[in-house]
Amino acid sequence: MTDVLSDLLQHSLRIVLCGTAAGTTSAAERAYYAHRQNKFWKILHETGLTPELLRPNQYRNLLQYRIGLTDLVKAGVGMDRATLPKLTAVDRARLSNAIATFRPRFLAFTSKTAGEKFFDSKRDYGEQLEPIGDTRVWILPSTSGAANGSWRPEIWHRFADEVRAANARESH
Template identity: 45%
Template sequence: MRAPKTGSAPFDRPILPDVLRPGLRLVFCGTAAGKRSAHEGAYYAHPGNMFWRALFQAGLTPRRLAPQEFPLLPDFGIGLTDLAKRHVGNDDELPRDAFDVPALLAKIERHAPGMLAFTSKHAARAVLGADVRYGLQDRAFGSTKVFVLPSPSGQARGHWDLAHWIALATT
């Protein structure tokens, strides 16, 4: 795969495919594919990212999956998407209009997972507004509950806490 450019020019197609289908118990939503993930064509692919480790440690998957195994997640009732499907980079590198909130809400309405879990407060704020906290939110989208997690990114290590991921698994 070609090395993606970071910045404001959007790609003509999604960087990473959505992993969605009706009947999922949980869908994770990040902000955008990072450079490593875009390059490898796999969600949460940077070795410093805690996503795959957290899924296993929280009991959401029976083993630790490799990033390239992301298409297997629906077998465990889990889906994946991002707010910025056509941009690559860290949150501070994304243009203001990168997030497509209406598209995310349409996907959630169409697939109606049991839970939508944002993998950062930044992603959650883009959809829910400024007043978010970690954990289960008071707001829902139809029958889909909403949960906010600390980012698994290595760059957000100061906010990392596996306890929130464990709480998600038991909610």
């Protein structure tokens, strides 16, 4: 089975945002975070990670802001709580190898489910203790409309502040 959505990865990224798998709307539209109730594009703009509000079909524009995209499970489609293909060691290794290759400053899972599946353990939101090489790893609240009950934009804002602080240290 081929990847539902191609990775948006290259060298010199500041951030790679990683979901669990493409949702059904995203798969149909061939665009990341495409469901109209998903807050992903709005929170990227609200936190200042993107200077403009992008639409899902403009996801490739994230590269100009040094932001990349991927998913843990590349061949599966569905919501986190739906039955996704079981995350395998191959999926974990694929993501770890991509991060080791492209070396972004940050990897942020865009849901607790994605982060917990990657680490194979219960986790809290925020920065994780285990980096991947030099890449700092965060778990952020899901932007999915289905996860409104656990929506905490302040964690996304804290993440954006850390990204800015790291950039400021880098430029001095």
